[in-house]
Amino acid sequence: MLSLHQLEKTFPARAAAVHAFGPVSLDVAEGEFISLLGPSGCGKSTALYIIAGLEHASRGEVRIDGQAVTGPGPERGMVFQNYTLFPWLTVRENTRFSLQLARNADYTASPAAILSRHARADHLIELLGLEAFAHHHPRALSGGMKQRVAIARALVNRPRLLLMDEPFGALDAQTREELQDLMILLHRYERTTTLFVTHDIEEALFVSSRVVVFSKRPGRIIADIPVPFSSADRTPALKLEPAFIELKRELAGLLRHERADDARRQELLHRLVAHPTPRPPASLSL
Amino acid sequence: MSLQPNAWSHLLAVRTPLPRWLHVGLACLGFAGCVGLYLWAGARPDNNPTFIPPIERIATAAQTILSGPDFWSDVRASFGRVTAGLLLAVLFAVPFGLWIGAFRPIEALTQPVVEFLRYVPVPALIPIVMIFFGIGEGAKIALIFLGTFFQLALMVAEEVRRVPNDLVHAAQTLGASRGEILSLVLFRGALPGILDAVRLCNGWAWSYVVVAEMIAATEGLGFRVLRFYRFIQTPNIFVYLLVLGLIGLALDQLFRACNARLFRWADATRR
Ligand SMILES: Nc1ncnc2c1ncn2[C@@H]1O[C@H](COP(=O)(O)OP(=O)(O)OP(=O)(O)O)[C@@H](O)[C@H]1O
Ligand SMILES: [Mg+2]
Numbered sequence: 001m002l003s004l005h006q007l008e009k010t011f012p013a014r015a016a017a018v019h020a021f022g023p024v025s026l027d028v029a030e031g032e033f034i035s036l037l038g039p040s041g042c043g044k045s046t047a048l049y050i051i052a053g054l055e056h057a058s059r060g061e062v063r064i065d066g067q068a069v070t071g072p073g074p075e076r077g078m079v080f081q082n083y084t085l086f087p088w089l090t091v092r093e094n095t096r097f098s099l100q101l102a103r104n105a106d107y108t109a110s111p112a113a114i115l116s117r118h119a120r121a122d123h124l125i126e127l128l129g130l131e132a133f134a135h136h137h138p139r140a141l142s143g144g145m146k147q148r149v150a151i152a153r154a155l156v157n158r159p160r161l162l163l164m165d166e167p168f169g170a171l172d173a174q175t176r177e178e179l180q181d182l183m184i185l186l187h188r189y190e191r192t193t194t195l196f197v198t199h200d201i202e203e204a205l206f207v208s209s210r211v212v213v214f215s216k217r218p219g220r221i222i223a224d225i226p227v228p229f230s231s232a233d234r235t236p237a238l239k240l241e242p243a244f245i246e247l248k249r250e251l252a253g254l255l256r257h258e259r260a261d262d263a264r265r266q267e268l269l270h271r272l273v274a275h276p277t278p279r280p281p282a283s284l285s286l
Numbered sequence: 287m288s289l290q291p292n293a294w295s296h297l298l299a300v301r302t303p304l305p306r307w308l309h310v311g312l313a314c315l316g317f318a319g320c321v322g323l324y325l326w327a328g329a330r331p332d333n334n335p336t337f338i339p340p341i342e343r344i345a346t347a348a349q350t351i352l353s354g355p356d357f358w359s360d361v362r363a364s365f366g367r368v369t370a371g372l373l374l375a376v377l378f379a380v381p382f383g384l385w386i387g388a389f390r391p392i393e394a395l396t397q398p399v400v401e402f403l404r405y406v407p408v409p410a411l412i413p414i415v416m417i418f419f420g421i422g423e424g425a426k427i428a429l430i431f432l433g434t435f436f437q438l439a440l441m442v443a444e445e446v447r448r449v450p451n452d453l454v455h456a457a458q459t460l461g462a463s464r465g466e467i468l469s470l471v472l473f474r475g476a477l478p479g480i481l482d483a484v485r486l487c488n489g490w491a492w493s494y495v496v497v498a499e500m501i502a503a504t505e506g507l508g509f510r511v512l513r514f515y516r517f518i519q520t521p522n523i524f525v526y527l528l529v530l531g532l533i534g535l536a537l538d539q540l541f542r543a544c545n546a547r548l549f550r551w552a553d554a555t556r557r
Contacts, residue, residue: 074459086474088549097470098460137551
C-alpha cells in the first residue's frame with residue numbers, strides 16, 4: 001500500500017550538510033499499524049513529512065498504491081507533534097474542516113451522502129469523547145483533548161494512510177495511556193493504515209502491529225519486528241506480560257546501542273562521581 | 287475586591303493583572319491630573335488669558351460651537367474623508383499584504399519598494415497630490431490612502447507571516463488548495479491582527495486629514511482650527527482639539543471592542 005524506495009534526505013547547509021536519514025526502504029501493507037521508533041534527531045519527523053508530501057526527498061521515492069507522492073494530499077492524513085488545531089474554529093468546525101475543501105467535494109454525491117459525511121464527523125467527535133466540547137474553541141481544551149480533535153479531524157475524510165508524529169509526546173503519562181487505548185480502539189474500527197512515530201518503546205509495542213527501529217542520525221532501519229499481540233490482547237495488563245516485557249527488553253537493547261554517549265561525557269560523569277559537589281551547610285537551607 | 291495592604295507593592299510586579307475598578311480609577315486620575323495642570327497654569331499671575339483661557343470660556347465656546355451650523359458639517363466632512371481614504375486603503379492593502387505574506391517572490395519584488403515608500407513623510411506628499419488631484423475631496427482622500435496603504439500592507443503581511451506554518455501544513459494534509467490556504471488559514475488566522483492594524487491606521491488617518499484640511503479646504507476640523515488661529519480664538523481651538531481627541535479615543539475603543547468581541551478565540555495568544 002505504502003512503499004518507500006531508497007528514501008534519503010540531506011538538508012543542505014552552508015557549513016556542513018545534515019544527512020537526516022536514509023537510504024530507507026519499507027513496505028507497508030493495508031491495515032497495518034506501524035511504529036517508527038528511534039533516538040531523537042534520527043530523522044523520524046523528516047521521514048514522515050516526506051511521506052506526507054510536505055518535504056521533498058533528496059533521493060528515492062514514496063509510493064501510495066503504486067502512485068508516486070509529489071505533494072500533500074487528503075489521502076494521507078497527519079497528526080502533528082505540536083498542536084495544530086485552527087484556533088478560530090470550534091472543535092466541531094475543526095473536525096469538519098476537510099469537508100468544505102473543493103478537493104474533497106464529490107459533486108456527484110447525493111445530499112444523503114454529503115449529510116452522512118457530516119454525521120461521520122459528529123460520530124468521530126462522540127467516539128473520541130469530545131461531545132461536551134464540540135462548541136468550544138481549542139484554547140479551552142487540554143493538550144490531550146487537542147490531540148483527540150486532531151485525530152478526529154485527520155480521520156473524517158477517511159485517509160488511506162494516517163501519519164502520526166509523536167502525537168502524545170507532550171502529554172502526561174495518564175492522558176497518554178488513555179489516548180493509546182483510544183488509538184487501539186480506533187484502529188479496530190477504522191482499520192486505517194497508520195505510521196506512528198514515537199520514541200517510547202512501551203507505547204510502540206502497545207499500539208502497533210509492527211515496530212520499525214531507526215538507528216541514530218542518519219537514521220537507517222536497524223530492526224523490523226512484528227508485534228504478535230491481537231487487538232483484543234491490548235489491555236493495560238498486557239504491559240506486564242512476560243512476552244511483552246521480553247520484546248521491550250529486546251528493543252531497549254537495540255536503542256541503547258544507538259545512544260550518542262561519547263568518551264568526553266563518560267569522563268565528565270566519572271569525575272563527578274569521584275569528586276561530588278559539597279552540599280551547602282544545613283543552616284543555610286532554611 | 288479589596289486589596290490586602292501588602293498587595294499594593296505587589297501591584298508593581300511585572301505583568302500583574304489590575305482589578306477593574308482600580309484600572310478605571312487610575313485612568314480618571316490621569317485625566318483629572320491634566321485638568322489640574324491646566325488650571326494651575328491658567329491661574330499663574332504671568333498667564334495671558336488669550337493663551338490659556340479660563341475653563342468657563344472654553345465651556346461657553348463649546349456651547350456656541352455645538353449649537354452652531356459649522357461644527358457638525360466639519361465633523362461630517364473630516365469623518366467622511368477619513369472613512370473613504372481608509373476604506374480604500376483597506377480594500378487594496380489587505381489582499382496585497384496577504385500576497386506579500388504568502389508568496390516569497392511577491393515579497394521580494396514589492397516589500398523593499400513599499401518599505402521605502404512608507405518612509406516618505408505624508409505631508410511631503412501634499413504638493414504632489416495637489417498637482418495630481420487638485421484641491422478637491424479627491425486630493426484629501428488620496429492623501430489618506432497614500433499615508434495608510436503602504437503601512438497597512440506591510441502590517442498585514444507581517445500578521446500573515448505570523449500564522450504558524452504548522453497550521454498551513456495541517457490544512458495541506460487535509461487537502462486544502464493554495465487558494466483555500468490563503469483564505470481559510472492565512473487570512474482567517476491573521477484577521478485579529480489585521481483589524482488591529484486598521485485601528486492604528488485609523489489614528490494616523492486622522493492626523494493626515496487635519497494636515498490636509500489645514501492646507502486646502504473650506505470645511506473640516508483641521509480647516510476650522512486654522513481659521514480660529516487667524517482670529518486668535520484660543521477657546522475655540524481648545525474645543526476642537528478636545529473633539530479631535532475624543533473622536534480618536536472613541537474610534538480606538540470601538541475597534542478594540544470589535545476585536546475582543548469578534549475574535550474571542552485569539553485572547554490567549556494576543557494581549
Ligand atoms: N529544516 C531543516 N534544516 C536543517 N536540518 C534539519 C531541518 N529539519 C531537521 N533537520 C535535522 O535533521 C535531523 C532529523 O530531524 P528530525 O526532526 O526528523 O528528527 P526526529 O527523529 O523527529 O527527532 P525528535 O525525536 O527529537 O523529534 C536533525 O538532526 C535535525 O537537526
Ligand atoms: Mg520529531
